[in-house]
Amino acid sequence: MALIETQNLSKEYSSRFSKQKVNALNNFSFTVNEGEIFGLLGPNGAGKTTLIKILLAITFQTSGTAKIFGLDARDSKWKKRVGYLPENHKFPNYLTGEQVLGYYGELSGMKRDSKMMQKIDEMLALMNLTQWRKTRIKKYSKGMMQKLGLAQSMLSNPDLIFLDEPTDGVDPIGRKEIRDILHDLKSKGTTIFLNSHLLSEVEMICDRVAILNKGDLIKEGNVHDLTQAENIFMIHTVNTLSPEIKQKVSLIDANAGVGDNEIHTETQIETLNKMIDLLRSNNISIKTINQKTSTLEELFINVINKDNTN
Amino acid sequence: MLAIIKNTFREALAKKIFIGYYIFYGIVVLVMLFAVNLDAVEGVMSFADVQKTIISVESGFVTLAFPLILFFALISASSFITSMVDKGTIDLLISKPVSRFKILTAKYIGSTLFVAASIVFLIGSIWLILSLKSGYWNAGFLFTIVSLTFAFAVMYSISIFIGLTTQSSIISILVNFFLIFVFCPVLSAREQLIFTFVKNDGVKFIFNFFYYILPKPGEIKDVTIALIANENVPLWKGVVNELGMMGPTWMSVFTSFLFCAVLYSYSVYYFAKKDY
Numbered sequence: 001m002a003l004i005e006t007q008n009l010s011k012e013y014s015s016r017f018s019k020q021k022v023n024a025l026n027n028f029s030f031t032v033n034e035g036e037i038f039g040l041l042g043p044n045g046a047g048k049t050t051l052i053k054i055l056l057a058i059t060f061q062t063s064g065t066a067k068i069f070g071l072d073a074r075d076s077k078w079k080k081r082v083g084y085l086p087e088n089h090k091f092p093n094y095l096t097g098e099q100v101l102g103y104y105g106e107l108s109g110m111k112r113d114s115k116m117m118q119k120i121d122e123m124l125a126l127m128n129l130t131q132w133r134k135t136r137i138k139k140y141s142k143g144m145m146q147k148l149g150l151a152q153s154m155l156s157n158p159d160l161i162f163l164d165e166p167t168d169g170v171d172p173i174g175r176k177e178i179r180d181i182l183h184d185l186k187s188k189g190t191t192i193f194l195n196s197h198l199l200s201e202v203e204m205i206c207d208r209v210a211i212l213n214k215g216d217l218i219k220e221g222n223v224h225d226l227t228q229a230e231n232i233f234m235i236h237t238v239n240t241l242s243p244e245i246k247q248k249v250s251l252i253d254a255n256a257g258v259g260d261n262e263i264h265t266e267t268q269i270e271t272l273n274k275m276i277d278l279l280r281s282n283n284i285s286i287k288t289i290n291q292k293t294s295t296l297e298e299l300f301i302n303v304i305n306k307d308n309t310n
Numbered sequence: 311m312l313a314i315i316k317n318t319f320r321e322a323l324a325k326k327i328f329i330g331y332y333i334f335y336g337i338v339v340l341v342m343l344f345a346v347n348l349d350a351v352e353g354v355m356s357f358a359d360v361q362k363t364i365i366s367v368e369s370g371f372v373t374l375a376f377p378l379i380l381f382f383a384l385i386s387a388s389s390f391i392t393s394m395v396d397k398g399t400i401d402l403l404i405s406k407p408v409s410r411f412k413i414l415t416a417k418y419i420g421s422t423l424f425v426a427a428s429i430v431f432l433i434g435s436i437w438l439i440l441s442l443k444s445g446y447w448n449a450g451f452l453f454t455i456v457s458l459t460f461a462f463a464v465m466y467s468i469s470i471f472i473g474l475t476t477q478s479s480i481i482s483i484l485v486n487f488f489l490i491f492v493f494c495p496v497l498s499a500r501e502q503l504i505f506t507f508v509k510n511d512g513v514k515f516i517f518n519f520f521y522y523i524l525p526k527p528g529e530i531k532d533v534t535i536a537l538i539a540n541e542n543v544p545l546w547k548g549v550v551n552e553l554g555m556m557g558p559t560w561m562s563v564f565t566s567f568l569f570c571a572v573l574y575s576y577s578v579y580y581f582a583k584k585d586y
Contacts, residue, residue: 013585056405059585079407086405090398092317094324106313107406152402162405 003160003191004032004055009064011050011215024050026215027064032208034159037182037192039206039223041199041300046212048195049087052162055193056084068160080109083153087164087195089145093138097129097148100137101155108156123151126181142169150178160191167198179205203227203296211300213307219299226299232292233272235263238285248278261287311408311416318390318420327386331428338375339435346443360444367440368451369535376458376531377490379432383425383462384469384486390421391473391482400586410582418463418470418574425466426459433458450538457534460563464525464570465490471577474584495528497521502555525569529562 011025024047032038042048053059054066057074066073069081091100101120102112110116124130127147132140137148146169153161163182167175175198182192182205196202202209203223211219219226238261241249246258252274257264263275272289279286294302322328394400394417403413433454441447465486472482496503500517508514536543536558548556 053401053586056401058401058404060583076407076409079405082405084402084405086398086401088398089402090396091402092321092324092399094320095317099320103313103317104402104406107403107408109407 001034002031003034003069004030004038004193005067005070006030006051006055007065009051009054009066010062011047011054011059012062023215025054025061028212028215028217029064030210030217030220032191032193034191035186035189036207037186037194037205039202039209040193040195040212041202041209041296042212043304045214047215048212049164051212052084052164052193052195056082056162080156081159083108083156083158083161085146085149085153085161085163085166087168089149091137091145091148091152094136096134096136097124097140098133100148101152104152105155108158110156119155119157123155127151128177143171143174146170147174147178150181154181154185158190160193161185162193162195164195165197166194167196167201175201199297199300200295209296211303213304216307218307219303223296227293227296228291231268232266233264234288234290234292235265235275235279236287236289237261237263237279238287239283241284245279245282245284249275252278311412311419314408314413314416315420315423318417319424321390321393322386322421322424325386325389328424328428331382331386332431335428335432335435338432339439342436343439346439357446361446361448364440364444364446364448365539368436368448368454368538371436372451372454372531372535372538376454376461376534377527379429379458380461380465380527381487381490383428383458384465385483387421387425387462387466388469388473388479388482388486390417391470392477392479395474395477395586397586404586411578414470414578414581418466421466422459422463425462426455429455429458429462448538448540450540453537454534457530457537461525461527461530461566464530464566465527467570467574467577468525471573471580474577474581489524490527493520494524494526497524498526498528499555522565523569525566526562527566529558530566532558533560533563 007029009025009028010023012021012023014021028047028051040048040051050059054061055068055073056079057076060074069078071078092103095103098120101123102116105116105120106112110119121130124133127150129144129147129151132144137145140148146166150163150166153163167178170178179201182194185192192205194202194206206223208222209220209226210217240260241258241263249256249258249263253265253267253271255266256275265272265275267275276286276289394403394413404410433452437448437451440451468485468489469479469482472485473479476482497517497520500521504517505514508517533543544557544559546559546561548559551557
């Protein structure tokens with residue numbers, strides 16, 4: 001079931017004093033399914049935060065539709081089921097950590113009772129902030145503020161959480177803790193919409209990603225599928241390849257890189273099988289055949305460069 | 311809504327300006343206590359004279375303090391809106407299941423209630439001191455609490471509108487200063503100050519137009535003074551006094567209320583439509 005669904009969503013910003021218009025989103029259509037961790041990637045100014053803000057009715061679209069839980073995004077009925085951690089969030093700095101959670105908990109529709117206090121205790125413990133609960137947050141570090149923000153977004157047990165750069169300013173240990181928390185949330189069925197610049201983390205956490213550039217959706221799909229480089233294979237052999245075999249391999253794929261015990265080829269499956277047949281018919285034992293994978297970062301840079309060139 | 315109102319109180323208490331405000335009020339109350347101890351009220355005057363003296367003291371206090379209390383309250387509360395619409399704060403507020411109308415209204419109510427509490431402290435204390443000392447309990451003076459709070463609520467609608475549109479508390483303070491101390495008093499006295507020299511009907515119409523649509527904090531103060539003195543305040547047509555000035559009417563209160571209602575409604579509309 002799709003929890004988030006947009007159809008031809010567009011957002012145009014126009015300056016108050018000039019006629020210049022900027023398209024932050026162009027006909028953006030996508031879905032996020034229940035229970036998945038969805039990552040939104042893109043360079044600065046790609047339209048990622050604009051998209052989150054439209055979904056949460058913080059900003060309004062110029063055209064197109066956005067639905068959350070099947071309801072119009074501008075309808076606030078679904079908001080009780082959603083948690084949100086904005087980028088560079090600012091909590092009232094005169095409050096303590098405990099008061100921040102109490103305040104936003106009440107705004108999320110929770111009643112200030114023992115159940116809520118129990119939930120606050122639980123969240124503070126999960127974020128290792130229990131000993132700081134009575135401290136005013138102006139004394140908190142950036143990492144502590146991020147953890148408090150995450151706790152705030154999770155407090156009312158939402159079905160869907162939007163996280164905009166949740167690990168920004170958090171140290172590696174804290175990042176690992178946040179990753180574990182997100183995996184735990186996913187195991188409980190919570191849908192997570194993640195916007196992050198840390199591609200290695202997105203790769204570790206997300207099931208699906210979408211890449212945005214200049215307001216356009218340029219790639220979307222399963223992380224595993226996207227990071228599989230298309231048709232690049234490495235064949236490792238047990239036996240050393242003779243010059244005669246090497247020549248025959250070159251006849252099958254002129255661009256193949258052939259070493260003494262390895263063949264590197266960028267080709268179609270049929271050609272790969274021809275190569276395997278050739279090796280086996282010449283009694284060459286094959287040790288491994290690997291399809292080369294690229295990191296999400298490599299993929300991201302490639303698609304963005306390609307899009308910018310086009 | 312209650313959470314936002316409570317939080318506005320916390321925000322106010324966290325601001326040093328409000329603590330200073332209470333300390334200043336405390337000093338005013340102490341000065342009043344000291345001044346009344348030095349008075350010549352006891353034993354010498356008749357009750358009618360006591361009544362007259364107390365009304366004079368209360369009216370004099372309101373004449374001097376009303377615009378100052380109003381302006382300082384507006385300065386203190388002007389940042390509530392601008393801090394609310396700060397990037398990073400407003401995003402989170404709007405993402406919660408509370409309508410934008412409720413967010414803004416809760417902030418407005420919270421600010422007004424906090425200012426009202428400080429006015430209750432100041433006016434209530436002075437009323438108690440004067441009443442206990444003189445034995446004359448002039449309930450009319452307590453109307454100052456209502457009228458000052460009302461004047462604050464009216465002028466604060468300007469702070470809200472400017473805070474939402476410009477995100478600058480300085481501009482809202484300057485506009486309020488100009489209205490309270492310059493423009494509105496000039497408009498109120500336009501017949502004596504301007505119309506004596508200006509005979510053009512078009513110019514007169516413009517001045518009259520601004521007079522009727524803008525709030526009238528000075529005239530709300532005059533209504534308060536009239537009520538302190540237990541005088542009758544006419545609904546629309548004021549009585550001309552011996553100085554040739556028009557006396558206070560309830561019209562100033564109605565038109566100020568109307569101004570506040572229209573401006574606040576537009577602020578709500580603007581806030582509901584704005585992209586953050």
